[in-house]
Amino acid sequence: LHRLCPRDFLAGTALALSTGDRLDIGDTRRQLQQAGYRAVDTVYEHGEYAVRGAIVDLFPMGSDLPIRIELFDDEIETLRTFDPDSQRTLEKITHFRLLPAHEYPMTPAAVDRFRQRYDDRFPDSPRHNPLLQDLVRGIAAPGLEYYLPLFFEGLATIFDYLPADTGLILEDELHGAAEGFWQEVEHRHEQLSHDRLHPILSPASLFLPVSDFFERSKSFRRAVFTTRANPQQRFVALPPLAVDLKAAEPLGALQRMLAEGLCVALAAESPGRQQMLLELLADHGIQ
Numbered sequence: 001l002h003r004l005c006p007r008d009f010l011a012g013t014a015l016a017l018s019t020g021d022r023l024d025i026g027d028t029r030r031q032l033q034q035a036g037y038r039a040v041d042t043v044y045e046h047g048e049y050a051v052r053g054a055i056v057d058l059f060p061m062g063s064d065l066p067i068r069i070e071l072f073d074d075e076i077e078t079l080r081t082f083d084p085d086s087q088r089t090l091e092k093i094t095h096f097r098l099l100p101a102h103e104y105p106m107t108p109a110a111v112d113r114f115r116q117r118y119d120d121r122f123p124d125s126p127r128h129n130p131l132l133q134d135l136v137r138g139i140a141a142p143g144l145e146y147y148l149p150l151f152f153e154g155l156a157t158i159f160d161y162l163p164a165d166t167g168l169i170l171e172d173e174l175h176g177a178a179e180g181f182w183q184e185v186e187h188r189h190e191q192l193s194h195d196r197l198h199p200i201l202s203p204a205s206l207f208l209p210v211s212d213f214f215e216r217s218k219s220f221r222r223a224v225f226t227t228r229a230n231p232q233q234r235f236v237a238l239p240p241l242a243v244d245l246k247a248a249e250p251l252g253a254l255q256r257m258l259a260e261g262l263c264v265a266l267a268a269e270s271p272g273r274q275q276m277l278l279e280l281l282a283d284h285g286i287q
Helices: 007-013 025-034 108-121 130-136 144-150 174-192 210-217 252-258 271-283
Strands: 015-018 048-052 055-058 067-072 075-082 089-093 095-098 167-171 221-225
Touching (some): 108 130, 130 144, 174 210
């Protein structure tokens, strides 16, 4: 239900690098800073980068391991993952994609827009809000994501990120869980909305209302699974279906059940077992 940063923000700040690409260290520094990465002496955590001569270390968001870029002049000679604890390289890779460090921009222009919108939205708020002061100094303080609408003209939802042919699997208890989440959000908003030093935005500006969520989901293919028993349904145990290779019809029990017109699903524990099962069924005329 969280509203998300626009897709074009991610597309505009993501950086794809491959061996053989040209890379200007000065331009790369600026790109990393604009994407919210912080310069350090040694890279240990996500969102950090370090430049040492012709070597650039960085820890991309969403990556399990940091990346070491080794340059020959202005060309990427090698890309390697490395252990952040020992700083030893692990294995070569040929390319990687760098996501922004945060779901909002940290450029001077973006910070100016944020300050203007903050003042417009909260005209009575004291100017010494620690979070706002950190942002002006280029520090992305925890909790800044709850002011996401002040960074952009409009926000996206999870549905804006899904391809049009996506299929959704919904549980019947999802609606109750979503309603419970929304009630918790409103309760916390009521508790915290009176703090002038830390003003907060309305729930609807940060989260997708439950009714809107389910309305948007209708534009996709959907499968809804029920977890509650229907008193009108009758459940019976499966009959013995073991294969009897000595019988005249080794799959006779299965064939008799299939003859009843039931919809049957068969599961195999591995691709090899699946192939054996398919061959066995094909030998006895079962597709």
